[in-house]
């Protein structure tokens with residue numbers, strides 16, 4: 400059996416090109432360019448790299464982008480003031496506040512403050528509720544990218560047993576809702592599950608989103624499963640920093656029908672879906688302005 404390696408980088412390039420075409424088509428109709436605002440609190444170098452990447456991709460897709468930086472010790476009020484200003488701005492259609500925030504700030508309050516129509520992460524409780532009831536327009540970027548890859552790989556997902564490892568608000572839970580919408584049978588396993596490995600081994604679709612480097616090895620995987628690795632963990636190996644997923648790629652790949660690599664899998668698709676969501680938010684804004 401040859402394993403298909405899902406090329407997230409190429410799919411992301413394709414998706415961003417599609418978004419770019421739509422942005423240009425809208426420009427010809429006089430619709431202003433979609434605008435994305437990224438808010439970064441603190442100086443974490445990894446976060447700074449992601450933010451730079453998001454800004455670069457937005458420009459590639461013909462969007463405008465602004466970056467707001469606040470010091471790591473900023474107050475809740477000062478961050479809230481930035482979000483409120485972005486909520487008001489007509490040229491900003493998407494707002495992303497890079498998470499996690501420093502401990503002294505309330506993520507929950509910030510997420511609730513972002514206008515739901517500009518919440519391109521899909522984290523606001525209103526958007527979470529719309530996703531859970533099948534009415535979503537802004538769907539969390541990572542699960543959306545995973546769904547896109549699964550549909551390209553498998554086609555119709557109806558009746559497939561999807562096991563999601565991890566229950567975070569940003570990946571595990573929305574992934575479960577999205578795959579349920581796509582008619583999968585869903586199991587979510589997590590740190591308190593009894594024998595999660597045996598459950599994972601029943602999966603046609605296995606999504607690993609726990610943030611534990613290389614947790615999932617071949618003993619977790621049914622031969623022929625499609626494996627999606629959401630983890631992006633920086634580890635030291637032989638004195639060098641490198642990125643690994645939540646899946647032990649070398650051990651799992653020979654058994655999988657298809658698998659996403661790290662890097663070059665879910666990560667680039669997450670950013671492409673952010674661009675897609677920003678376009679969707681801008682389209683809605685221009686429709687409601689008419």
Ligand SMILES: Nc1nc(=O)c2c([nH]1)NC[C@@H]1CN(c3ccc(C(=O)N[C@@H](CCC(=O)O)C(=O)O)cc3)C=[N+]21
Pocket residue numbers: 448449495496497498499520540631642661662663664665666667668669670
């Ligand atoms: N409000 C919010 N929304 C997010 O979507 C969000 C966030 N906060 N905080 C941080 C995480 C992380 N994240 C990544 C996206 C793409 C790559 C990515 O493209 N990674 C490349 C590798 C990049 C490298 O080499 O370091 C890859 O997997 O191929 C990584 C990480 C989005 N996040």
